[in-house]
Amino acid sequence: MSNDVTHSAFKYDYLGSDSKAIQRSVSNHLVYTIGKDPFTATEHDWMMAFSHVVRDRLIERWMETQRSYYKHDAKRVYYLSMEFLIGRSLINSLLNMDIHNACGKALKKLGIELERLRSLEHDAALGNGGLGRLAACFLDSMASLNIPGYGYGIRFEYGMFRQQIDNGNQIELPENWLVHDNPWEFPRPEVSYRIRYGGRVMEYQDSSGRRHFDWIDGDIVIAQAYDTPIPGYHNDTVNNLRLWSAKAHEAFDLNQFNQGEYTEAVVGKTLSENISKVLYPNDSSTMNKLLRLKQQYFFVSASLKDILRRFFTDHDDLHELPDKVAIQLNDTHPAIAIPEMMRLLMDKHQLEWQPAWEITTRVFSYTNHTLLPEALETWPVKTFETLLPRHLQVILEINRRFLLMLGHRHPGDMDILRRLSIIDERGERRIRMAHLAIIGSHKVNGVSALHSELLRNATFRDFDRFYPGKIINITNGITPRRWLYLSNRRLSSLISDAIGPEWVKDLSKIQQLEAFAEDHSFQEKFAAIKLANKKHISKLINYFLEKQVDPHTLFDVQVKRIHEYKRQLLNLFRAIELYNRLVDDPGCACVPRTFLFGGKAAPGYSMAKLIIRLINDVADVIDNDPAVSDRLKIIFIPNYDVTTATDIIPAAELSQQISTAGMEASGTGNMKLALNGALTMGTMDGANVEMREQLGDENIFIFGLQTDDIARLNQLGYQPRQYYESDPRLRRIIDMIANGFFSPEEPTRYRMITDSLLNVDHFKVLADFDAYMGISDQADTIYQQPDTWNRMAILNTARMGYFSSDRTISEYAEKIWQVSPVSR
Numbered sequence: 167m168s169n170d171v172t173h174s175a176f177k178y179d180y181l182g183s184d185s186k187a188i189q190r191s192v193s194n195h196l197v198y199t200i201g202k203d204p205f206t207a208t209e210h211d212w213m214m215a216f217s218h219v220v221r222d223r224l225i226e227r228w229m230e231t232q233r234s235y236y237k238h239d240a241k242r243v244y245y246l247s248m249e250f251l252i253g254r255s256l257i258n259s260l261l262n263m264d265i266h267n268a269c270g271k272a273l274k275k276l277g278i279e280l281e282r283l284r285s286l287e288h289d290a291a292l293g294n295g296g297l298g299r300l301a302a303c304f305l306d307s308m309a310s311l312n313i314p315g316y317g318y319g320i321r322f323e324y325g326m327f328r329q330q331i332d333n334g335n336q337i338e339l340p341e342n343w344l345v346h347d348n349p350w351e352f353p354r355p356e357v358s359y360r361i362r363y364g365g366r367v368m369e370y371q372d373s374s375g376r377r378h379f380d381w382i383d384g385d386i387v388i389a390q391a392y393d394t395p396i397p398g399y400h401n402d403t404v405n406n407l408r409l410w411s412a413k414a415h416e417a418f419d420l421n422q423f424n425q426g427e428y429t430e431a432v433v434g435k436t437l438s439e440n441i442s443k444v445l446y447p448n449d450s451s452t453m454n455k456l457l458r459l460k461q462q463y464f465f466v467s468a469s470l471k472d473i474l475r476r477f478f479t480d481h482d483d484l485h486e487l488p489d490k491v492a493i494q495l496n497d498t499h500p501a502i503a504i505p506e507m508m509r510l511l512m513d514k515h516q517l518e519w520q521p522a523w524e525i526t527t528r529v530f531s532y533t534n535h536t537l538l539p540e541a542l543e544t545w546p547v548k549t550f551e552t553l554l555p556r557h558l559q560v561i562l563e564i565n566r567r568f569l570l571m572l573g574h575r576h577p578g579d580m581d582i583l584r585r586l587s588i589i590d591e592r593g594e595r596r597i598r599m600a601h602l603a604i605i606g607s608h609k610v611n612g613v614s615a616l617h618s619e620l621l622r623n624a625t626f627r628d629f630d631r632f633y634p635g636k637i638i639n640i641t642n643g644i645t646p647r648r649w650l651y652l653s654n655r656r657l658s659s660l661i662s663d664a665i666g667p668e669w670v671k672d673l674s675k676i677q678q679l680e681a682f683a684e685d686h687s688f689q690e691k692f693a694a695i696k697l698a699n700k701k702h703i704s705k706l707i708n709y710f711l712e713k714q715v716d717p718h719t720l721f722d723v724q725v726k727r728i729h730e731y732k733r734q735l736l737n738l739f740r741a742i743e744l745y746n747r748l749v750d751d752p753g754c755a756c757v758p759r760t761f762l763f764g765g766k767a768a769p770g771y772s773m774a775k776l777i778i779r780l781i782n783d784v785a786d787v788i789d790n791d792p793a794v795s796d797r798l799k800i801i802f803i804p805n806y807d808v809t810t811a812t813d814i815i816p817a818a819e820l821s822q823q824i825s826t827a828g829m830e831a832s833g834t835g836n837m838k839l840a841l842n843g844a845l846t847m848g849t850m851d852g853a854n855v856e857m858r859e860q861l862g863d864e865n866i867f868i869f870g871l872q873t874d875d876i877a878r879l880n881q882l883g884y885q886p887r888q889y890y891e892s893d894p895r896l897r898r899i900i901d902m903i904a905n906g907f908f909s910p911e912e913p914t915r916y917r918m919i920t921d922s923l924l925n926v927d928h929f930k931v932l933a934d935f936d937a938y939m940g941i942s943d944q945a946d947t948i949y950q951q952p953d954t955w956n957r958m959a960i961l962n963t964a965r966m967g968y969f970s971s972d973r974t975i976s977e978y979a980e981k982i983w984q985v986s987p988v989s990r
């Protein structure tokens with residue numbers, strides 16, 4: 167089909183970006199794509215028609231971008247991630263392509279409000295929290311920096327569950343985000359790969375005596391590609407996110423068909439399509455389910471085959487692969503890519519072990535996201551034996567060679583072999599995916615200075631000695647496009663009026679705002695915007711939750727997954743203490759406050775779900791106490807996701823980042839809130855440490871035990887009950903919870919929480935309570951001096967430039983990937 171004649175005859179329109187052209191395109195799509203006219207069109211029809219208008223403009227730029235990458239023979243970066251938490255795309259695309267105003271105008275002419283259409287879009291919620299959102303910020307930054315970056319993941323039919331709060335309890339509802347059609351994806355049925363599970367390995371020797379391995383039989387599932395365009399900011403670059411969907415193999419159980427077992431064969435078909443059915447809703451903990459491992463291998467194998475196919479379109483020597491391809495593993499979830507690459511290079515492309523290993527380790531790098539032991543992935547060797555027998559062979563050979571080298575370095579030290587082996591031999595033999603990822607990569611990175619330090623000096627200390635310089639730090643960041651330019655339009659305008667618009671693509675420039683920190687009229691404008699944002703979220707709360715909040719109270723925000731280590735309980739204890747003060751001294755000069763909580767609990771995490779219920783029970787008691795309810799309020803905002811985050815964060819004045827020191831790898835919510843002018847109350851954990859350096863100690867409220875304090879406390883034998891006995895405030899709070907003050911209809915409802923705190927308190931809630939109240943009171947004193955507060959808030963926004971994911975991606979590009987922007 168494709169020859170020079172058809173190519174020269176093939177011409178397509180470049181669609182205009184002015185409001186007239188857009189107005190015309192909307193009308194055309196409403197008629198020709200949706201099949202409606204203005205008399206019959208629903209809002210949803212208009213939304214779909216308009217989305218197609220935007221999609222047309224994306225795809226033009228997408229094709230040009232991809233052509234330019236081929237033309238330049240650019241080195242590509244492949245970001246392999248189980249999760250991409252993107253949220254909505256419509257407004258982001260308009261702003262990044264600089265057609266937002268023209269579109270607003272065009273729609274107005276047609277009698278349509280852009281704001282209405284915006285609210286109809288579903289979130290693409292293919293992730294749990296920080297890890298998936300980081301991947302989404304990275305896609306935006308790679309496109310904005312003209313880096314040839316490709317995301318690869320799974321097109322889950324059901325994304326993150328929708329959270330409903332029923333009588334204070336979390337209810338999980340399935341999120342079938344694709345039912346209303348996803349205008350942002352392009353199905354690519356011609357891009358598909360066969361993915362094998364099970365079967366057996368055949369071994370044979372060729373005439374030259376070389377051993378070959380052939381993985382055969384088992385079950386085949388088809389991975390089919392869907393592409394989502396990722397626009398950069400004002401640079402006409404559009405990169406690609408390729409997500410794989412599982413389809414039954416056409417010949418799936420053909421035997422059964424032939425034997426007349428039609429229904430059984432069709433049931434088998436749906437079983438194989440289950441692989442991309444649903445995202446596991448666990449954050450910071452592993453799911454040892456066979457289906458999860460199948461998902462991992464499914465998208466990894468398809469992605470590697472696709473990467474090699476693209477490489478071979480312009481190259482034929484695999485030794486050049488590391489010069490043209492860098493593959494980043496987002497946590498260990500895709501670590502099976504390392505033995506899969508070895509298998510493809512050796513079994514499919516006939517390379518010997520040594521060159522294959524050299525190529526593999528030069529291509530891969532791995533990002534560690536957590537030190538929590540419950541989140542370090544391992545799989546039983548037995549599971550691999552049946553599901554991925556060839557990969558097990560390769561892993562064991564990688565391990566044999568690694569242990570041989572390690573043994574040479576540490577003669578006679580059996581213990582270090584046991585500690586660093588890929589195989590955990592204690593009990594049922596298991597494969598440690600982190601060890602596999604470290605050994606198979608040329609660089610390993612942590613995600614904040616503190617986290618990387620702990621990786622090097624504690625968790626992976628022996629690996630750091632064995633591979634000096636392999637473990638590095640690259641501190642996380644957030645995209646300023648979504649997390650300020652899009653989500654806080656009012657503040658964006660104020661900033662651009664003051665210092666020009668350059669900060670959107672180079673966030674280091676936002677530092678120029680420091681010059682306005684003392685400017686009284688600027689302070690007032692800054693504060694007026696915060697108030698407007700607070701009024702906006704108050705309206706939403708009133709509309710959706712039928713609760714009244716006073717926008718003139720201090721908005722004190724903790725939004726993130728519900729997890730014991732993130733210590734929502736510590737924050738709630740503070741709320742209860744403030745309640746008790748109001749009860750004891752109704753005339754006190756306390757700062758009127760609204761606590762905003764938001765976050766999902768993993769469905770199987772009963773403690774986290776109980777914490778949600780307690781937050782809601784405490785909120786109810788306060789609501790029903792007329793003596794305090796005008797000065798203290800707790801709101802639990804259901805279904806925290808990217809879209810609710812973009813509504814809540816611009817309205818926040820205090821940001822709670824209070825994880826137990828050493829447990830939050832980085833955090834990115836902390837960055838979003840500070841960038842929007844919220845002051846942080848935080849522990850010396852994750853990126854809080856670097857935020858303190860950037861902001862200045864006087865512009866952040868740091869408190870509590872540090873990592874070495876906690877180690878010491880544990881060594882001495884931490885006794886939480888002592889804090890309960892010696893601090894009457896703590897004693898009163900715990901007694902209230904334990905005795906049913908917040909659950910009179912079921913007094914023992916929270917015994918699991920109080921027992922755990924009094925007897926174990928693994929996360930040091932009681933030990934940090936006093937310091938936390940101290941810093942909270944300090945914050946309140948400053949809040950009562952608005953000039954000081956506003957200056958600090960402005961300085962927060964001005965000094966967060968370092969935390970742009972553009973800076974993060976530039977570091978990956980230079981220190982790990984060795985890729986450069988493609989000039990276009």
Ligand SMILES: *Cc1c(COP(=O)(O)O)cnc(C)c1O
Nearest residue numbers: 295296726807808811833834835
């Ligand atoms: C940024 C973000 C997170 C991560 O928040 P942390 O406070 O760093 O845990 C989680 N969920 C959503 C929806 C986010 O936007």
